Amino acid sequence: MSAQSPAEAAPAPLSTTKLFLTIFPSIMLPMFLAVADQTIVATALPAIAASLGNVEQISWVVISYLLATTIAAPVYGRLGDVFGRRRVMYVGLAIFMVASVLCALAPSIVLLSLARLLQGLGGGGLMTSSQALIGETIPPRERGRYQGYLAAVVVSSSTFGPVAGGYLTQHFGWQSVFLVNIPIGLLAAVLMLRLPRRRSSDEAWQFDAMGLALFVLFVAPTLLAIEFAQRFEAGFMPLVIALAVCAVGALILLIRQEKRVASPLLPISLLSKAAIWRSDALAACHGAALVSLITFLPLYLRVVRGATASESGFLLLPLTAGIGLGSLVTGRLVSKTGRTFVFPSFGLIVSLATIIGLALGAPYLTPPQISGLLGVNALFMGTVMGVVNVTVQSAAGPRMLGAAAGSVQFSRSVGASIGTAIVGAVLFLSLATTDSKAAALLGAMVERGPDILAQLDPERQKVVALEIAHAFRAAFLTVSLFTAGALVLAWVNPARRV
Known part of the structure; x- marks a missing residue:
């Protein structure tokens, strides 16, 4: 992936009405997809467990998506600053849609959880890019209004997810809660063509692979420790302590890494x-x-x-x-x-x-x-x-x-x-x-x-x-x-x- 060329400069400012009609529908659907998929699976979990077995592992279908979106959010944010937000948003949407198909085809809980992990890596990018596009394209005084619109989309998506998941599972099978993302994703891709091209950063930038690795080693053990701690079983306590120690150590190394590199993935500044x-x-x-x-x-x-x-x-x-x-x-x-x-x-x-x-x-x-x-x-x-x-x-x-x-x-x-x-x-x-x-x-x-x-x-x-x-x-x-x-x-x- 290379940064956008300077020729992709910002177009002339749009009127308020045209700005709304151009920007909001284009970021609404990607945000809707990413947020709804956090909850749409909830009502399908019993059917998934009945179909694929391994009931004791069913929670990983939810945890893997949460884990991936948490990791992906700041990473996509920084990549969007460098390579252009529209381009990065398309990458996130493509990953999300491919992963949705893999979820529907998964023959086991383990493979479904891995596909959900990939899906979360796309969904986290859609969430962050949608928020950042408001800041990039909307004048400061108008951003509050658009953030309010987007918050309404997030709430409606969270509420809509379990209802839609229950209906789709009952009438079309649990695979449909993932396959429904494909037509909606294609419509989102068409609407995203309306987003203005913006000139990307001209700064010299090198991917911070070590920073990403340390960030994953911080986030993943943190969320896993929280998950195991909530089970309130004494047998899990050594694992929780080990994960917590790993997370703290990775955080210390991450802060040192991001302070010393020229192009930090997570700008501590x-x-x-x-x-x-x-x-x-x-x-x-x-x-x-x-x-x-x-x-x-x-x-x-x-x-x-x-x-x-x-x-x-x-x-x-x-x-x-x-x-x-x-x-x-x-x-x-x-x-x-x-x-x-x-x-x-x-x-x-x-x-x-x-x-x-x-x-x-x-x-x-x-x-x-x-x-x-x-x-x-x-x-x-x-x-x-x-x-x-x-x-x-x-x-x-x-x-x-x-x-x-x-x-x-x-x-x-x-x-x-x-x-x-x-x-x-x-x-x-x-x-x-x-x-x-x-x-x-x-x-x-x-x-x-x-x-x-x-x-x-x-x-x-x-x-x-x-x-x-x-x-x-x-x-x-x-x-x-x-x-x-x-x-x-x-x-x-x-x-x-x-």
Whole structure:
């Protein structure tokens, strides 16, 4: 791959309407594909396990994609800065589509997981390139609006994925959840032809192979350690410790490597800017809080409130809708006023109050009231990510837009993984310290539903139900700590306007 020639210069600026019609559809579909594939497989997992066997390995179908997208995000960002974002986006789309076919043809769980790993390497590039293209093609004051649009796409994709996955699996088989990417990907490729060609960097650049290797050795053990730690089995602890040591060692060597090479894959210099590292840290805290809520609220509604899967999904609709609406409104306000962190600085106060209210008041609230509280929480949670992306892209400058977009995507992914692991640990450990049998019962209820509780005598049922409710209170209070951290970072970020 070679850098684009100087002849591929930027065209004349487009009008606002033409800019929207040219840019947004072209980045919407690639982003939709990459995000939907994180969740579309979830409802197909039982059918995949029944078809391919090896049920104990089925989680790797999900983990491998998460692992690859986390690694790919900052790598594609830097490559886009050097070789041109449209070209790199086509490479990511091609990898994603080829891997989708390989997933559908996979005869075993192992080969399917490997194909998902390849698919994630393409999907991570689509996510980062879509974000960076907004910074590259949209004027700074208008970026907030487009980030709001893109956030709405992300939310709708995440919500659409499980629904589409269930329908496709039931009517066309599990292979269809991967093959559906082909026609959508071809349409995305056609729309991407509309993206303007941009002149790439003319800097002398040499691929940082050692930096990439160390980055993989940092990310992969980190995510694997988190995955094994969440299983709460003593037999896994030596492996978790070994993976953690490997990750820390690789991180130390990675920082040294990126500081000394002329063309670093992950420019550490960006993190010396307070506006960038505080925004990335905010993205990590936001991801930890929001993804933990999305992960554990269905469990709470199912186990503590006895809601069915469909009832839980309905009760969580305000949470997903609120994020999209909050992002759209915040984006428009940023574009209109030029102000940025004033919105999450006050919005996260409301989010923090609602999460604390959920933790302390959930036993006294009806399910519809909890749903409404979640909607309010999500509406103000939606003030964060658009502002973070706009701030980081503005602070990084045009030469480092991709690296900046990749740093946000990476921070949010790692924050979400660590956050869910911590909340899960708090949930089960707080229950295990008071009643180890109740902790084991909770694990069984997660797998087989709350009807198991009915097998206990009435007095024991009341005790266990109360203990589980108290454990969830501790879990929700942990989520509030992540939100409080995000609030502090929003208040101390020096970038207040674009």
